[in-house]
Amino acid sequence: MCGIVGVIGKKNTTEILMQGLEKLEYRGYDSAGIYVNDQAGHDYLVKRVGRIKNLEAAVDDSIQGTLGIGHTRWATNGKPSVANSHPHISNDERFYLVHNGVITNANELKRQYLLDIEFASETDTEVVVQLIALFAREGLSAKEAFRKALTMVDGSYAFSLVDRLTPDTLFVAKNKSPLLIGKGDGFNVVASDALAMLSETDQFVEMKDEEIVALTQDGIAIETLDGTPVHREAFTVKMEEGDASKGTYPFYMLKEIDEQPIVMRRLVKKYTNDRGEVELPKPLLAALKAADRLYIVAAGTSYHAGLVGKGLFEKLAGVPTEVHLASEFGYNQPLLSEKPLFIFLTQSGETADIRQVLVKVKAQGYPTLTITNVLSSTLAREADYQLGLYAGPEIAVASTKAYTAQVAVEALIAQGLGEAKNHREAEAFDVVHQLGLAAAGQQALIDQKDAIHDWATDLFSQSRNAFFIGRGTDYDVSLEAALKLKEISYVQAEGFAAGELKHGTIALIEQDTPVVAFISDPKTAAHTRSNADEIAARGAKVLRIATESQSSEEDQLVVDDIDPMLAPLLMIIPGQLLAYFTSFDRGYDVDRPRNLAKSVTVE
Template sequence: MCGVIGVVGNNNATEILLSGLKRLEYRGYDSAGIYVNDQHGNDHLIKRVGKIVNLQQAITNEDSGITGIGHTRWATHGKPSQSNAHPHFSQDRRFYLVHNGVINNFAELKAKYLTGVEFQSDTDSEVVVQLVDYFAVTDQVDALTAFRKTLQLLEGSYAFALMDRQEPDKIFIAKNKSPLLIGLAAGYNLICSDALAFLDQTDTFLEIHDGEMGIITKDNVQLTTLDNQPVQRQPYQVQMDANDLSKGTYDSYMLKEIDEQPAVLRRISEYYYSSEQDKLAPQLLDDLQKADRLYIVAAGTSYHAGLVARQLFEELADIPVEVQLASEFGYHMPKLSAHPFFIFLSQSGETADSRQVLDQVRHLNYPTLTITNVINSTLAREAEYSLPLCAGPEVAVASTKAYIAQIAVQAILAQKLGLRKKIAAASELDVAQQLGLAANAIQTIVDQKDYLEQLSHDYFAQQNAAFFIGRGNGYAVAIEAALKLKEVSYVHAEGFAAGELKHGTIALIEEQTPVVAFILEQSTAAHTRSNVKEVLSRGAHTLIISKQSLAQEGDQLVVADLDERLMPLVAIVPAQLFAYYTAVERGNDVDQPRNLAKSVTVE
């Protein structure tokens, strides 16, 4: 969940590193640092706690270089501090290293090889750079050989960038389970955890696969396996405009991305319906049709999108569905059906919890599909099939537009599978039309910002806890709504099935406790309203979000009607804005909430 970057062969290395770190700050922001070398015997290491701006303020005009590495951190080993910040360096200051990932056996390696070393940090990463130095000195070998020997001892995940003061025109790299790309520019080269870091420098990138290492110079890339077998791979173009990463006139990415949701739904419809060529491969639909059960594997917001999709697949495609938390499924795999099909949902396509499940499933030879916003990501590349979300870059840590994109793409997939299986429900639902209606409905909601800001002030800003309730898809929305509020506002929020309140949760209701109820389906509307009365009688401050055909006088927010199975596309948007405005009023950093990172690349 850290950001790793590097540049070799450019006189503006310091500025390029700072710019790249700013674009990768969503991956971690408790500390940051850079190491640069001018290839003439002068080098500089600058590290600071906190956000990139603190690092930027510490850098002077003298801190220039031609080659350098940088890092923005999300702590896994050791608290945020200047000594724990990357880059880490060897005892003799020859080697400098940045790392994303977790080394599981660092303590054993430290005890076996490095008892005489005085460590400067509490991190697993420093063990790696000290090991490289140990082998270089003890075995009297060059940096590449020492690095390879170190890598062969490591257990865990890593994306490394290593520099050697004796060879300052090179960056040594290695990857296992953590993302890393090589950027190919005019007269210089780059490395990064995410192509977003350097879209202003190049649109041409080269993938590094697990178990590979290499040497990058300004005009050459040399990749090998850990046992020194050469690797040849063609670069690819990233089809994205660097301007898409700009906040424009917005104060935050989160608000910008909420406002982009109508456009996202229209873009998805255009991609999957307007093209002459069907974007769903016939073989994908064949394998789905052969399956006797779907397993949707995801984490966080993606898991909540999977909960919504379960009803879509079961009703439109007539197939049983299980939605599984990736972090649990990988180590507590349930008894599988005879012919399972696995769908992995991930905004980044680099979610470590999901990837370890994908690894297991591939070894069992089951068909797999990744639905992600980053089509060249690890999960997309390693699954048998992949489908894009078409949401555009999502920079704010709290996911908004990727959530509705995941629901929309799964709805399209469920309907097309149902049509192939000749399921009546699939032919009765016009998903393309529904996505258009949802886009219009969301636009109506985001146009009511003043009202939603006032509701946020009245219900949440001064509270320490809030509850969201619903039934069916309303329950699925309640869980996601609670996550959004707690992520960015730090208000303790929980989502509950409305009928479960009386089985224990109602004990938590106190005077003025906010309770938001989603009333989105005909069959349970009366029951949910009864639950609202139960908490109201115990002093709760209730807020009802209802679909138009089920609305009653006094409902605070009424949203347009869609097919009940797709109501979460619209109903979640007020909750996203409640989270945003509550966080703003409480003075929080909306885009980069405490303790969180966007791309969770460690288990």
């Protein structure tokens, strides 16, 4: 995921671009660049590796214009470098392009049309800008060359294009990647997120997939790829709403599912230094090192995130870890170790049964850490230490991005603690790289919404019950996926350890019973696959979801590879989407399921 900004018709374009990129830096920060044109024959291209501050240092007062595009990048095609950073430029130096997304047929297009072109980068984006330039040299206008290229590319994209020969127009297009048009008085802007341009306008126009837009300082011309004009009214984003705006999404839950790749990258930025090393507050790190056992206390989705965290802390940091339901721990405290440290996982920071435990263990003198999405909350204020999830407002009752954020923060803490203890497993693990893989893999799954929607319809449209199975962390995912389905679609769903089915639960399997099998761990993949075959032989309708290295021809959905400890960050995405589409198709209020509230403030 990357961030895009664009401006036309403003004298302070450079300043607006830089401020916008700073607000979008959570989307990517391994390189950044801007292109500015004064529409009078002068233009400037500046690109730098690293965070936005490196670009800021290279942009002086001489770089001014009234048209510009900017980009902040998280590397997908090609390593972080000036050559691979955006904007990309065509060989004839006519076109400049910024891009968010992945073009899946870039290599095929390169081989078919661009064999005689010398490429300056390793990116799929440069393939597109060179293709546009090729079509323009053949006689097409900039807009038509852009349109022709768009009809040929496969994959996800948000593009912003400048033609030096027509610097009074900014061209944009999108498919599966977010992009909004901001409408001003005598100017217009474009951005991946309204947050980047809220200082300039609160009026935004939605862009739909496979549309091409020509922006001038006074006009917005939207067309479909076949040339059909589209008129669309602007909507208002209030300054105080920011990230909490639902925008053009039908439900907050879908928006929050889509935001998860961004959250992964934001957390890496928040918890690592410029050298890419995990950096925890020193007092907290000292307290963690002094503990002989960690006790994770949580509820619901946070409890499931804690189950994943147990494996991370034990493997990466070598510290025994227990996970407890807050509602049980509060009345049935187990025998504790000599030097325990308590970790409270909570999205809202206001969960009543968790606070009961916090008060109880603080009275006993034990150190406490709250990990929450709301650092101003009661649980954050009252704990000895606090760490944020930085997931942005989560409005839907069914938690999605807070779950994956909790797992990611646990991984970052475990890595930092393990390195501080010189634990061998932590020194061999690269959490920053793994979270990068997670973000890319999550986006790839999010881009397959249509296929997942079809599976949701096939599996759950008529069902009153369902099962999710897996082993190890896949069992943890099964619990969370089942919770998502039951809480918003009211299907009786249960997560089971796959090996336990034959110890009783398989008796419930009958013709067309829906079962989702998660298969990611090489140690147990063959066993889980065998369990899936057992229930299929008894009439179940089985959806198999496997990582690429553990996949087989019978699997319907193949997920990118990642370390098995962090596989839940990917495997849960289809689980969330299956629940969302099942609820949506049944006509329910996805964001506000019956009998539930976002913050549980009673025991």
